[in-house]
Amino acid sequence: MCARLCTLLSLALLPALAWGLSDNEKAGQQLYRYGQANTDSPVQARLEAADTVVDASLLPCAGCHGRDGRGRAEGGLNPPDITWARLSKPYGERLPGARQHPPYTEASLARAIREGVDPGGNRLSPAMPRYSLSQRQVRDLIAYLQRIEEDFDPGISDQSLVLGTWQPLSGAQADGGQAVSLSLREAIAQINLDGGIHGRRLTLVVVDSAERDEQAVLDELLDQHEVFALVAVQTSSAAQQEQLRQAGVPLVGTLLRNDPGPGSAWTFEPLAGIQDQMKALGLFAEQALSARGAALILVGPEPAHQAQAESLSRWLVQRGWPAPAIQGAEAPLVLGDGLSALFLLGSGLSSSQVSLLASHSPPPYLLLAGEQAQAELFELPMAFSARVFVAYPFLPDDWTPAFRERLARQRAILGNGYLNRRVSASVALAILEEGLRRAGRQLSREALIRALEELYDHPTGMSPRVGFSGGRRVGAGAHIVRLDLENRELHHTGYYIPPEQR
Numbered sequence: 001m002c003a004r005l006c007t008l009l010s011l012a013l014l015p016a017l018a019w020g021l022s023d024n025e026k027a028g029q030q031l032y033r034y035g036q037a038n039t040d041s042p043v044q045a046r047l048e049a050a051d052t053v054v055d056a057s058l059l060p061c062a063g064c065h066g067r068d069g070r071g072r073a074e075g076g077l078n079p080p081d082i083t084w085a086r087l088s089k090p091y092g093e094r095l096p097g098a099r100q101h102p103p104y105t106e107a108s109l110a111r112a113i114r115e116g117v118d119p120g121g122n123r124l125s126p127a128m129p130r131y132s133l134s135q136r137q138v139r140d141l142i143a144y145l146q147r148i149e150e151d152f153d154p155g156i157s158d159q160s161l162v163l164g165t166w167q168p169l170s171g172a173q174a175d176g177g178q179a180v181s182l183s184l185r186e187a188i189a190q191i192n193l194d195g196g197i198h199g200r201r202l203t204l205v206v207v208d209s210a211e212r213d214e215q216a217v218l219d220e221l222l223d224q225h226e227v228f229a230l231v232a233v234q235t236s237s238a239a240q241q242e243q244l245r246q247a248g249v250p251l252v253g254t255l256l257r258n259d260p261g262p263g264s265a266w267t268f269e270p271l272a273g274i275q276d277q278m279k280a281l282g283l284f285a286e287q288a289l290s291a292r293g294a295a296l297i298l299v300g301p302e303p304a305h306q307a308q309a310e311s312l313s314r315w316l317v318q319r320g321w322p323a324p325a326i327q328g329a330e331a332p333l334v335l336g337d338g339l340s341a342l343f344l345l346g347s348g349l350s351s352s353q354v355s356l357l358a359s360h361s362p363p364p365y366l367l368l369a370g371e372q373a374q375a376e377l378f379e380l381p382m383a384f385s386a387r388v389f390v391a392y393p394f395l396p397d398d399w400t401p402a403f404r405e406r407l408a409r410q411r412a413i414l415g416n417g418y419l420n421r422r423v424s425a426s427v428a429l430a431i432l433e434e435g436l437r438r439a440g441r442q443l444s445r446e447a448l449i450r451a452l453e454e455l456y457d458h459p460t461g462m463s464p465r466v467g468f469s470g471g472r473r474v475g476a477g478a479h480i481v482r483l484d485l486e487n488r489e490l491h492h493t494g495y496y497i498p499p500e501q502r
């Protein structure tokens, strides 16, 4: 009796409740997303095919049917859309060869979840586990499936969408943070002027990260501001990435990326970071210079540089290079015989190191990432002529006239400061925008992730084309540029090394 009455009551209250889930629905959400029950009776999932029983937390519904309940095709399985709106529609399955059945009722849905039988009496495929849910748990779960479409991810409302970033807005790094915020705000204002995305206006929350605990910064964005996704953050640690992964929050673009960690499925990097640029230089050295010989990696003082060097070294060895020596930039330089390439990772070269290298015959190729290239490089002795190569994630040649105009307007306020970071931030926002457009009006974080995963060779007008095909999370490669010491100029070698296929 109460069940009916309660349903009626909650129906009557629906408009008032639209922004929050009831306790029962929350319990259902917990079951749906994580396979976890509030009570001490854990839920079990039975896999008929393997004739085994496992804890339901290992096989939550969301894992197959998607956090938004709309199903998805993966690995030959086709977990269907199980939102109540679809299950209760009076048409049954129409696909040829598919199960025919009348619309689901709450009772028949409970039966499908527990016993694997649909309202037409057909057995569901063994790929769909059977769950040992109590009366109450199954009711909670169904209550949640009835609301799942309104259970918008944070930051989404009918007319607006909240995005977030963290930047140093005070202290010694403030100029860089302000420059990035300004270019993001400008781009967002333009998107809103053009009508927003699927009828929603974008709002950007910028949290000051200067001298603050990174955990607190992230908590502020997620809990207090309830942002939907993050964009163009200045740096991010492995711990932050893990927190984002657990919370299921998408991040597009880390500007000063120096963590060679595994990354996360929720993080997309449109442009090549230092690590990717170094690898591009390695490939260039092999292909264009035939320099797959003895190599030395000179590392700067930061711990991240050491970690990057080790990862680069492992990668070179995998590609058949002899194991490169890794040396700290502060220690006296030791050159082995036949040194062919010197990778500079976060370190410059002192004048005595330069003389030592120049006396080596021939001097090794010097390979470094764009953000480390300083004007002093032009002071190198002529012995290094045509021997210095720099990788860049983008070049001015990649910019459309419209983007050049935007940069020219910014120059009036910011000068040329932090140009690389501003461009990287604009690319990150453009990729996020594209993902949001493709994900559609029925937006969810998962839908955004899926849309980004399908992005292929997308022109940004600011950088090389960006795409994330095949599970790859770095969207573009690197241009290789040669230093012309005679004329103090940079020349494109004509080599663009596409992002690594993983």
Ligand code: HEC
Pocket: 032, 059, 060, 061, 062, 063, 064, 065, 077, 078, 079, 080, 082, 109, 112, 113, 118, 123, 124, 125, 126, 127, 128, 129, 131, 141
């Ligand atoms: C391991 C992947 C997997 C998990 C986990 C999973 N399902 Fe399924 N589910 C499927 C597949 C595959 C089908 C399609 C079966 C078929 O068509 O015979 C399915 C079918 C269904 C159907 C039938 C829909 C229809 O159109 O007839 C319902 C209802 C359903 N699942 C609910 C759930 C619920 C609720 C959970 C969590 C308690 C869950 N599923 C967990 C894979 C899964």
